[in-house]
Amino acid sequence: MFGRDIGIDLGTANVLIYVKGSGIVLNEPSVVALDTTSNRVLAVGEEAFRMVGRTPGNIVATRPMKDGVIADFEMTEAMLSHFLGKINVKGMFAKPRILICCPTNITSVEQKAIREAAEKSGGKNVYLEEEPKVAAIGADMDIFQPSGHMVVDIGGGTTDVAVLSMGDVVTASSIKVAGDRFDTDILTYVKKEYKLLIGERTAEEIKKQIATVFPGARQEEMDIRGRDMVSGLPRTMTITTEKMEKALTEAISYIVHAAKQVLERTPPELSADIIERGVILTGGGALLHGIDQLLVDELKVPVVVAEEPMHCVAKGTGIILENLDKMSSKKIRI
Missing domain, CATH: 3.30.420.40 (ATPase, nucleotide binding domain)
Structure with a gap:
C-alpha cells in the first residue's frame, strides 16, 4: 500500500538495495546492456553482466557508474528504475524514501546528478550520505x-x-x-609480460583466486585463456601468485x-x-x-x-533508515 524506505549502495561494480523491514533484497552488478541500433535497454544487472565481452557489435554492455559517480545519467536512471521495479517497493499512495551513499569528495554537481537519477526512478525524498560513514555503521562501529x-x-x-x-x-x-583498477592492472600486466589478451572477467577471476598484495602470503597458480597477440590464435598459459603481486604493487x-x-x-x-x-x-x-x-x-x-565487507554499506543504510525520523527532517547534509 504505502511506499517503503529503501537504502541503495550505488556502487561502480555492484548495486545493493536494502528495504526497511526486509534487509538486503538485491545484490547485482551495475551493468546495462544497450542495443545501439534501437537505443533500447536489453538487460540490466546479472543478465547484462553475463554479456560483458561477449556481445555482437550493435549490443554494448556498459557500466553507467564510474569512480563512484554517474558517468551516464540515462543509463543510471534506467538501471535504478529496473531494480526498483524488480523489488516492487513503490506503494499505491506513496513513493519510497531513498537513502543513497556516495564518496566523500564528490562535487555538488555529482551529488545533484545522483539525487535526480533516484528521484526520476521513483523516489519521493532522496537523502545522500557519505559512504565511509555508512560503511562504519554497517560494520557495527x-x-x-x-x-x-x-x-x-x-x-x-x-x-x-x-x-x-x-x-x-x-x-x-x-x-x-579500487577493485576496477586492480582488474585493469592485472589485464595490462598479462598483456605486457606474456603478450596475451584477456578480458575483464578473466582478470577478476585471477584477482579472486590467486592474487595477493602481501609478499609470500600465498603461493598458487592458475591456467588462463586468451588471445595470443603475436599469432592472433587462442592460447592457454599458467600464471602464478608472485607475478600478480607485482601487477598490483602500484595500485x-x-x-x-x-x-x-x-x-x-x-x-x-x-x-x-x-x-x-x-x-x-x-x-x-x-x-x-x-x-x-x-x-x-x-x-x-x-x-x-x-x-561480510561487501554488505557493510547496504547494512549501514538500513540502520540509518531505521533512525531517519530521529535524525533530521531535512535532507542529510554532505
Whole structure:
C-alpha cells in the first residue's frame, strides 16, 4: 500500500538495495546492456553482466557508474528504475524514501546528478550520505561516541578512508583506485609480460583466486585463456601468485598512501583511539588476499576485515533508515 524506505549502495561494480523491514533484497552488478541500433535497454544487472565481452557489435554492455559517480545519467536512471521495479517497493499512495551513499569528495554537481537519477526512478525524498560513514555503521562501529574510529572502504571505483567521531567524519580521503583498477592492472600486466589478451572477467577471476598484495602470503597458480597477440590464435598459459603481486604493487601503494595521509591529519587523541581499536576494512576490495596484513605492516595499527565487507554499506543504510525520523527532517547534509 504505502511506499517503503529503501537504502541503495550505488556502487561502480555492484548495486545493493536494502528495504526497511526486509534487509538486503538485491545484490547485482551495475551493468546495462544497450542495443545501439534501437537505443533500447536489453538487460540490466546479472543478465547484462553475463554479456560483458561477449556481445555482437550493435549490443554494448556498459557500466553507467564510474569512480563512484554517474558517468551516464540515462543509463543510471534506467538501471535504478529496473531494480526498483524488480523489488516492487513503490506503494499505491506513496513513493519510497531513498537513502543513497556516495564518496566523500564528490562535487555538488555529482551529488545533484545522483539525487535526480533516484528521484526520476521513483523516489519521493532522496537523502545522500557519505559512504565511509555508512560503511562504519554497517560494520557495527559505534561512531556516535566521542572516540576515534577509522574505516577503509575499498569499492569498485573508489577507496574511501575516513576517521569518524561523534557521528561524523573528522578527516577523510577518497581516491579513484579500487577493485576496477586492480582488474585493469592485472589485464595490462598479462598483456605486457606474456603478450596475451584477456578480458575483464578473466582478470577478476585471477584477482579472486590467486592474487595477493602481501609478499609470500600465498603461493598458487592458475591456467588462463586468451588471445595470443603475436599469432592472433587462442592460447592457454599458467600464471602464478608472485607475478600478480607485482601487477598490483602500484595500485595498492596509492591506498596505503591515502590511509597514511588521513592518519597524519588525525587529532592525537583520536589517533590513540585508533591504535586501541584498529582499522576496519569494508567493501569488496577488503576481500583481496593479504591487504589486511599489508596495512598492518604499513600503518603499524591493528587492521580487521569486517564481517561480510561487501554488505557493510547496504547494512549501514538500513540502520540509518531505521533512525531517519530521529535524525533530521531535512535532507542529510554532505
